Amino acid sequence: MELILVQALSGLASAASLFLVASGLSIIFGVTRIVNFAHGAFYMLGAYVAFTLTDRFSGALGFWGGLVAASLIVALLGALMEMVLLRRIYHAPELFQLLATFGVTLMVQDIVVLIWGADDLMGPRAPGFTGAFSLFGRLVPTYDLLLIVLGPAVLGALWLLFHRTRWGVLVRAATQDRDMVACLGVNQKWLFTSVFALGVFLAALGGALQIPRTTVTHYMDLSIIVEVFVVVVIGGLGSVTGAFIAAVLVSELNALGILVLPKISLIAVFLVMAVVLVVRPYGLLGKAERGVRASAGISFRPWKPMSQWERIGAAVLVASAALLPLFAGNYLLSVGSEILVFVLFAASLHFMMTVGGLASFGHAAFFGLGAYGAAFAVKFLGAPMEVALLVGPLFGLIGAVVSGWFCVRLSGVYFAMLTLAFAQIIWSIAFQWVEVTGGDNGILGIWPSAWASSPRGFFWLTLGVSVVGVALLRMLVFSPYGFGLRATRDNTLRSDAIGIDRKSVQWAALLVAGTFAGVAGALFAFLKGSVFPESLAIPISVDGLVMVLLGGIETVSGAVVGAIVYKALAIWLMSQTDLSKLVLGAIIVLLVVAAPKGIVGFIEDWRHRRPPAPNGTGPEAAGKSGTVGIAKMEAAE
Amino acid sequence: MKQVARLALTALLFASGVAHAQQGEIKVGEINSYSALPGFTEPYRKGMELALKQINDAGGIKGKKLVVITKDDGGKPGDALTAANELVSRDGVVLIAGGFLSNIGLALSDFAKQKKVLYVAAEPLTDAIVWSKGNDYTFRLRTSNYMQASMLAEEAAKLPAKKWATIAPNYEFGQSFVAAFKEILSKKRPDVEFVAEQWPPLNKIDAGPVLQAIDAAKPDAILNATFAGDLVKLVREGNTRGVFKDRAVVSYLTGEPEYLDPLKTETPEGWIVTGYPWYAIDTPEHKAFLDAYQQLNKDYPRLGSVVGYATVKTIAAVLTATDDHSTDGLVKAMKNLKVDTPFGTVVYRAGDHQSTMGAFVGKTTQKDGKGIMVDVVFKKGADYLPSEADAAKLRPAN
């Protein structure tokens, strides 16, 4: 019993910094609707700057002052990023800001190594909080006590800030309905900037407070960002109190869970999220998301199937790709195959994101399932490649059937996060079930059949499969089913009122996307000759998202271009420089600013530059005043 | 700016697609997690550069210049394979080397088997790479998980402790190390029992609850296999909570400067560790290495430096040992190849392709606010490996 109490106390201490970082993310999302991927980077920067400051200025004042000063400095950096980068792209399609912050994250990872070096850095202990006190004969660090008090204190301070100051009231109002606040004559720009700075301040403080407990490392951003997202979602987006409860819940479950199941930490947080989202679709304290898709669709140009000339153009491109093996070397061909695999993967994600309006943060689940499915077929059934390439997609399909059944109850970011939870659960199974999956050592020896074993043969195989896959997906977009799916995305109210069964239609979209991602995954297994849990992991999901967004989320097949550009760039940079993340991140940021509708969206805009709508109610006017947005939100209630 | 210029230049070369093999050069490929794990790979690269300089200054490989082309794998097996492919197909290297993470090592070894190219695995510690998943084309330099587990188990067996608890990161590296340690220790000491285990996720240890759970089982001794940031968290939290007081701790890899140095004043007293006490090794071969390294780099070496140095030395040795630089020729020459390293001469065993590189075992202590190893003993690798015949049986038939 005493053990459980002390354990629970430790859990509370862990909850504190998780809460700090999560509350910042939640506040930022609530007001700006930005999914700030760079939040982990700011957390890390907070720790690094705090390390430098506390290293230089010793003593209690130096330490605590250093912590606060570091958080302020990083908050300034955050505000700078908001002003220079995000302000330019608030009107870009949903989730596009995620791409920008992702680019920043990549850059920061390399920049901290350039500035602070690669070694782990250990900061000082907190003056006055170096010891421990005895509780039931067990020692508990006094710093834990400080953190335990700090969590609720920050929660209280935030509550006062939001309920007792004019600024706070405005922020709350903006969380409810930001267009309304704009109508009240509030300078929205500065409201956003200040909110962003506050959120980043909390993240940096969370990072700075870690230095007495751990080392400062250049990968600490990754170790927290996903967990923080999960906490925010469990608590309910935009709800600070929810984030607090969720942080405590997750930390306690972890602290107490390891007493019974020592291996549970890997997955605990995702299990909690999955259960919470299934039971309460908007998180513990979240409210139904309103007007999720208000902005999507307004600026859409109706899609048309390819014209005769465009078809010929596409055929010529495919044909010239098919001729590549005649003069390209083996390396170029296997890089080509890899790009083609990701073209299909991105296209499958694009289908559900763009046509279905279902953004997924866990698409790697189906890719990885496809890869493992193929590997199992080879390893356990001794199946040849041809059969394994069918088993892989079947795994993807089955995964989609299961996850889709839960996911289609949700929408927007909640949907995305449930897909992430599903992917992480699958990942941890692949990672832990060593007897079957080989754990992180993977499954080796998945090589293609003889006819496709040469880089040339395999290139033709992937080219054929990918082209057929992309063509099929494109056909689906324009089929009656595709129209129905698009209808559920454009307007749930209307689609419901014309007899469309939204859940079934969206579930089917997930099955399609999951199956095609499975095909890509199976090909990937044979391309690499091996399968590792990394094929199920978050970076693959993020890569997919980046490809779709880069290509253009409002286009029919933008993901194809996005995948080619991103993958080729990534592979080439990897091969050329150890600072590939810095360069790639910078390129992404530049592209985001230059072409907020993605590469293909940019090209289409340029091709279709048309005179403004003849009357004042055209899309531009509607988009600016936000009236349509509000109208849709009300209608959606 | 230099980086940018280099990029631009390579972009041009890439575009023109010129393969530029020069006369009098031997090219080898090397792959490692340069961007993902710079803490290990930077010293490693410096070690490689030192060896390369020494070899080429001394006339290269029978008059030909040795060129090592390095590639980054970003910490991902998939990307490592892309890089390996580039090295073999495009750059035309005669062999590949490198690797830090076990899964990348395994991916590369499978690649080597498929493409029939020699792979000298530098760092990956997993036993699978030479045993359960070993193949003809892969040789491993570093003292393996099993070897270090038996070195530590030997010391652990001398302790009076009967009740043990284990803490290891939750992936194959940690799992196989703990399994090997348990097996060997139980054989030496049948009276030992394992009363608790904790498996925190890599880089995400929640040290307070983990230690509390270990403490609750009241073990006499603790086996730790966490490292880097997780280790620091564990040590700090454990020091504050007094979990390590009056308990023996056996800790894997903790004596490596990479992991010991960040601990500074937190360095625990008397932990039995494997590691690299560069300040306390006075063999002539190590002294020569140390002097040369410090002269070139104005920094002390890490264990990674030794691995990088020995990897290039291995490459040079095998290329010198035979003039047949085809894969078959090189694989043949690798068997029973002797290589001089800062840790003495090692032999790549023909039976299981494992080198006999040894390791240092000692105890941690603090000196002038820094963590060091004392009571250091060098354990020869060959003494902690199964016989070649037995080891060969662990390998798949083919």
Next chain:
Amino acid sequence: MTTLLDVKGLVKSYSGVHAVRDVSFAVRPGEILALIGPNGAGKSTCFNMLNGQIRPDAGSIKLAGEEVVGLPPRTVWRRGVGRTFQITATFSSMTVRENVQVALLSFHRRLWSLFGYAGKSYLDEANELLTLVGMQEQAERPCGELAYGDLKRLELAVALANQPRLLLMDEPTAGMAPKERVELMRLTAGIARRKDIGVLFTEHDMDVVFEHADEVMVLNRGQLVARGTPQQVRSDPHVQAIYLGDGLLYDAKHRKETVQ
């Protein structure tokens, strides 16, 4: 003639506040019936219960003799109820014609077809509907750039795609210019009469109501307080009170209470 829609004893309350209490009425085929009342009287709640968006706490809704309470909107739609919304709900990424085509595809149960170009399906029917509402010239335009009045007309075309027996129109002319209002209602009335469709609509513009409705129902504080021809309703002192004096005052007071 039989009764098309028969509503009996409809009740709905939100956390103790009665939005709709004991509402009963009937609609005959071809009849155009207006439902009016001050803001917050419960008109929208009524509508949302009729097409299945909200489930009533009590009461029955019979469509041509069959109970529809508890059915989701898409099933109610299949039974022949078309609907337009107070704020237009259209598919903004599609062209005007495609909006109608989706509705037609759904009506013909072809939405699960995976092949063929949907933009070529039911062209004639779609054009016919667009012609009916006077939108044929804008068929190719992106729906997102239509003027508001045109959106309303498009919604009407979409609502007619399932050959409905009953049309529910929630403030069909809100936000339109006076001239457009008259046109739209004249159009609706014409179609309804020709096809024998029952129309139930809510409206704030009394000119529209009194000119086009066969009968008018007045809803106040969730209760039906009057039903009759426009003339009857206009001269009803109770209704006058609601719109001119007492009612509003009472309404304000009532609201205050509910807020607290």
